Structure formats: structure tokens, C-alpha cells
Amino acid sequence: MPQPSSWFSSPADAATRLAEAGYLADATTATTAYLAGALEKPLLVEGPAGVGKTELAKAVAKVTNAELVRLQCYEGLDEARALYEWNYKKQLLRIQSSQGSDQEWSATHDDIFTDEFLLTRPLLTAIRREELTVLLIDEVDKTDVEVEGLLLEVLSDFQVTIPELGTVSAVRRPFVVLTSNATRELSEAVKRRCLYLHLDYPDAEREREIVTSQVPDLEERVAVRLVETISRLRELELKKAPSIAESVDWARTLVALEIGELDEKAIADTLGVVLKHASDQAKAVKELRLRS
Known part of the structure; x- marks a missing residue:
């Protein structure tokens, strides 16, 4: 180890x-x-x-x-969500159970601030x-x-x-x-x-390697076309540029739909996989001159 x-x-x-x-x-x-x-x-x-x-x-x-x-x-x-907090309900139950006993408050106090009551x-x-x-x-x-x-x-x-x-x-x-x-x-x-x-978006060659390693069934020429299109989309002023994960999702989508040619119609039909805002999709269709 x-x-x-x-x-x-x-x-x-x-x-x-x-x-x-x-x-x-x-x-x-x-x-x-x-x-x-x-x-x-x-x-x-x-x-x-x-x-x-x-x-x-x-x-x-x-x-x-x-x-x-x-x-x-x-x-x-805050600290309670990042670091720790005390289980107040459990502490209260312990305090209530000790009432009426001969145990002093100092002992009760020490008893309730232990690992047993700590929520990490x-x-x-x-x-x-x-x-x-x-x-x-x-x-x-x-x-x-x-x-x-x-x-x-x-x-x-x-x-x-x-x-x-x-x-x-x-x-x-x-x-x-x-x-x-x-x-x-x-x-x-x-x-x-x-x-x-x-870390920034990878260059085209490295992104193609990432996509094909994750989706080995994707044809090489489709992978090249996909990465080229992703690169063009990232150059647009979008609300949310497509991530590497979305490139991989797009590749999986193309394989699932048995799309062997990433033409303009195929891009337009599957654009929702990589662009999640209507305004971004509209801008992409206009800028890339896509046809549905």
C-alpha cells in the first residue's frame, strides 16, 4: 500500500x-x-x-x-456543514436521562461532549x-x-x-x-x-483521444468531426460552453443513434446533448448555419 x-x-x-x-x-x-x-x-x-x-x-x-x-x-x-457539529438531540436526551440522579452537571457536561455525540x-x-x-x-x-x-x-x-x-x-x-x-x-x-x-479545454487532438478512449465504438472520422464542432461551439459567446463530459455524452449519443455521419442535420438534431440553454442552441444554429 x-x-x-x-x-x-x-x-x-x-x-x-x-x-x-x-x-x-x-x-x-x-x-x-x-x-x-x-x-x-x-x-x-x-x-x-x-x-x-x-x-x-x-x-x-x-x-x-x-x-x-x-x-x-x-x-x-458554514462550519457545521464543513467541519463538525454536535448531536444536540442526543445530548438533550442524555441530559434528561441524568436528571434526578446524583451526577453533577460538570460530569454530565463532560459526558455529552465526547465522540459519541460528535457528527463529523x-x-x-x-x-x-x-x-x-x-x-x-x-x-x-x-x-x-x-x-x-x-x-x-x-x-x-x-x-x-x-x-x-x-x-x-x-x-x-x-x-x-x-x-x-x-x-x-x-x-x-x-x-x-x-x-x-x-486546467483549460484540451486541444483538438487530446480531446479526440479522451472521447475515443471513453467511447471506443465511435468511428474515427465522426470523432474528428465532433471535436471540430465542439471547438467551434466554444468559440461562441454562450451561457455555458460544452464541457469535456458533454463531448463524451455526445459521442455516446451518436453511437446509440447509429449516426455514422455528423452532418448539419445530425448536429441540429442532437444539439441538446451539449447545449442546455435555448438561447445557446439558437445561437449555435444561426452561427453554424445548421439545418434541421
Whole structure:
């Protein structure tokens, strides 16, 4: 079993093993993934939606047989949802059951602030695990700035302070991946504690490799045409440009419909697989001069 300081033996090993999980990493991605494990530093992955940021964390977990612990960030996320909270209902029941007994309040207080009453959330769960763990902090840019302060203690020392129990330090540091769509600038304090990787849409050749690896039944010439069309769609000013996952979904759709020629009609008929806004579809039909 690999040690937490050596999730991958080299950048080449990272590239090979990630590819086995269906994640085709370029040299920069493979090197950064290797260093995140070797240096035991969190990895901040930034880029537009749908370029494989979350999938990178999933692939690392898969190829290392690690448990994936995911914290999905959103506006309004607080400490109780990210770190831990006390099971107040259970504590109240314990307090009620001790009433009328000779037990002093101080003893009752100490009794109800124990592991038995602790509800661990993703950050604390990952810190306390002794097995290999990948901690995915997804879309961190969607949280409030205040939440970053909570992350600093975890990312700096891999420890969490619980006033009633003391400081909980990681026995085995997790492989931490933070993803961001760059909807807001993260603090320098958070960035300073992380390695940084920017992922963008792949070039045509790499995207074709990704699509054909995921959908091997797709004819080569159709794959080339699909990637060319996806590239043209991304050049338009759309509400939501098609992601790599949507390219793969489109490929699967074409195979399912037994479409052997991706002509204008075929594109128009299946456009809903890759464009999820009516205005985007209308713009694509106009700009690409599609006919239904």
C-alpha cells in the first residue's frame, strides 16, 4: 500500500495510472499530481467548468484505492456543514436521562461532549481517517470568504481544533484537491498553502483521444468531426460552453443513434446533448448555419 508521501512514484507513474482510470493527464497535470502527493501539499485546480477538475480527484482516489471524501461548497456553507457539529438531540436526551440522579452537571457536561455525540463532516472526517484518503473540496470559490479562514487551519497543519475535545491532528495526511471555477479570487493565504494547476479545454487532438478512449465504438472520422464542432461551439459567446463530459455524452449519443455521419442535420438534431440553454442552441444554429 502506498504511503501518503508517495501516492505516485513519479510524474510518469501518475500519468500512466491516471490513464488506466480513464483520465488522460498531460505532462503538467501528471507532474503536479505527483508533487501534491510527494510534498503532502493541497492542490488547487482552477479553470472553467467541465474541464476535468473534479474528475482528477476521483481518478487519484480510484487508482490509489483511497476513500474519496467530498465537500461540495456553496454560498452559505458554514462550519457545521464543513467541519463538525454536535448531536444536540442526543445530548438533550442524555441530559434528561441524568436528571434526578446524583451526577453533577460538570460530569454530565463532560459526558455529552465526547465522540459519541460528535457528527463529523467532510473536513474532520478526512483528517481523522487513518486509511488513504482523497479530500475533494469542490468549487471552493462558491463559498463565502469567511469559510477560507476555516480551511486555513486544515490546509496549513492538517489539524482541526474542537474546543470541547482539543486539537485533532491527521495521523495520515489526505491527498487534498480544491477546485475553483474562478468566479471569485481566492485569498492569497489559501493559495500560498497550495500547489496550483490551471486546467483549460484540451486541444483538438487530446480531446479526440479522451472521447475515443471513453467511447471506443465511435468511428474515427465522426470523432474528428465532433471535436471540430465542439471547438467551434466554444468559440461562441454562450451561457455555458460544452464541457469535456458533454463531448463524451455526445459521442455516446451518436453511437446509440447509429449516426455514422455528423452532418448539419445530425448536429441540429442532437444539439441538446451539449447545449442546455435555448438561447445557446439558437445561437449555435444561426452561427453554424445548421439545418434541421
